[in-house]
Amino acid sequence: MNDRTESLLLALPGLLLLVLAFFMPIGQMLILSVSGPDGVTLSHFVRFLSDPFYLGILWRTVRLSLVITIICAAIGFPLAYIMARVGPKLRLWLVVMVILPLMTSVVVRTFGWMVLLSRSGMIPEMLRDMGLVGRSFALMQTEAAIVIGMVQVLLPFMTLSILGVITRIDGRLEEAARTMGCSFLQSFRTVVLPLALPGIVAGSLLCFTLSASSFVTPNLLGGTRIQVLAASIYKSVTQTPDWPFAAAQAVILFAGILLVLVPYIKMTGPKDG
Amino acid sequence: MVRSIPTWLRVAAFVFVLATALILLAPLFVVIGVSISESQFIAFPPNGLSLRWYQQVLSSNAYLGAGWISIQIALMVTVLATLIGGAAAVAIHRRQLIFSDLLATVFLSPLVLPTIIYAIGMLMFWSAAFGPVSPITLALSHTIIALPYVVRTTLAVLAESDPFLEEAARTMGANRLQRLSFVVVPQCIPGLAAGAFFAFNISFDEAVLSLFLRGPTLTTLPVQIYGQLEFSPDPSVAAVSSIMIALTVILIFVIDRMLGLTRFASA
Incomplete structure (x- = not known):
């Protein structure tokens, strides 16, 4: 046995598993998305793209994902900078503050927001008491609720992506x-921001992808009336059930995400992962 | 001469970190708060302390x-x-x-x-x-x-x-x-x-x-x-x-x- 065979043997179980439980399932889904009762068909795609209801869902998904991504970047960038520049002790606490929610189940975190945002929850009550909103004001089952919940879910991803880049910026x-x-703000804008940009872009892409494909939080906070694409896919799999149509919607979601990702991958090149 | 970071900015950064901590951790604290509540219904802030919901889960x-x-x-x-x-x-x-x-x-x-x-x-x-x-x-x-x-x-x-x-x-x-x-x-x-x-x-x-x-x-x-x-x-x-x-x-x-x-x- 030579070195190459040994490396191959080490990688083999993983490759087998990936082929059997990752690449073949994706292939199956692609095939199913174009299969109809009599052979190959594009009817599932036509059905989605010609129905204003589904186009509305698609538009809402894109719009909400953009808003969520922008808010995450606006909070995540200064937060990551502060994390990188404080002393080691405080940094550890900030890392815990970011990682604890990240490692807690999305279901649990969304539950917390359901309590806070519900009709008699703390946040609407507070807004009503301050006289900022009317008596009938509600947050649950609105797009605002989805945005609030998703920002909390995705902020750790954004922060850690940017943190990785900022810690590598030469402090000198x-x-x-x-x-x-330069004043502090000038150096922040003209030195730190341009150097941190790759991290902000990478974090934004990650946030956008995750936000466009999540359905647990949108379903629970937005209710069934405000559907996003991933929720519609889930519905097509479990309730209708119409698997080929679900597969077609997943392909549309994937194509949309690739559309966003590919220019970035081309831009940055394959040198860093 | 290097101008130092203005105080208002330091204060703003401090407030910002606190606010972010609140957003990130609020749902977790709320869940824990609800779990130790006496009340039949989901309520936060909790009214009354009780571990009966844990008991219920364990049975x-x-x-x-x-x-x-x-x-x-x-x-x-x-x-x-x-x-x-x-x-x-x-x-x-x-x-x-x-x-x-x-x-x-x-x-x-x-x-x-x-x-x-x-x-x-x-x-x-x-x-x-x-x-x-x-x-x-x-x-x-x-x-x-x-x-x-x-x-x-x-x-x-x-x-x-x-x-x-x-x-x-x-x-x-x-x-x-x-x-x-x-x-x-x-x-x-x-x-x-x-x-x-x-x-x-x-x-x-x-x-x-x-x-x-x-x-x-x-x-x-x-x-x-x-x-x-x-x-x-x-x-x-x-x-x-x-x-x-x-x-x-x-x-x-x-x-x-x-x-x-x-x-x-x-x-």
Whole structure:
């Protein structure tokens, strides 16, 4: 046995598992999305793309994902910067603050928001008491509820993506800018922001992808009336059930995500993962 | 002259971090608060203190059954993902295969594909090829999404390891199996351990695959909670959720003590 055979043997169980339980299932889904009662058909795609109801779902998914991603980036970037620049002790606490929700089940976190946002929950009550909203104000079953819940779910992903890049920025660059007379905000804008951009872009793509494909939080906070694409897929699998149509919707979701991802991968090249 | 960071900015940063902490942690505290409430209904802030919802969970067959299934599946996933992912990471690290760059991409690809798309594929393929889904199906699918984490943590540790140790063992006459088990695996241990903890956590908390691949006797804890939340949430859901949060806290503590949390957070 030579070295190459040994490496191959080490990778083999994983490759087998991936083929059998990952690549073949995806292939099966692709096939199913174009299969009808008599051979190959595009009717499932036509049905989705010609129905205003489903186009509305698609548009809502894109719109909400964009809003969620932008809010996450706006909070995640300064947070990651602060995490990178504070002392080690405080940094550990901030990391815990980010990782604890990340490692808690999405179902549990969404439950917390259901309690906070419900009609008699703390947040609507507070807004009503402050006189900012009317008596009949409700947050549950609105798009706002989905955005609030999803930002909390995805903020850790964004923060950690940016943190990875910011910790690698040479601190002396900032010092140089400051000794040359930059104010803190100037050096933040002209030195840190451009250097952190790859992290912000990567984090945004991750957030967008995860947000466009999640249904647990949107389903529980938005209710069945406000459907997103992933929720519609889940419904087609479990309630209708119409598997080929579900597969077609999944392909549309995947195509949309690739549309966003591919320019980025081309731009950054394959050198870093 | 270097102008110092203005005070208002420091104050703003402090307030910002506090507000973010509130957003990130509020749902968790609320769940714990609800779980210790006296009230029949879900209420926060809790009125009255009581542990009766925990008592109810511990005597509920539905929760105990789901919890047991979740633990069994998570343990299977931990073992499978750690063994398979660790071996793959060593193969990727050695770069002897002509397609080793591709190999890394292939092993990390489950990270890129949204879980819901994979879940549908798995459900359709498995029921067409092998019949109704079983705990094995669910465990294998969880293993797939946990694999990239094990591969990553192990690769991160291997990148810092000394390549000449294995070379030295070879010149001293150690055979392949001896080199693997006495040199390579010990070097990988921190990465493997971190990967194993992540794998357990991913499987135990995972809801999407578990919702698609569920069956009458195959309901994991997150699926059980999801079902309750959709129809009739009562404070016992909060009690189960709090137990899950406690488990996460313990896991994070262990990872930090054993390996250092910040190291893997910014990797």
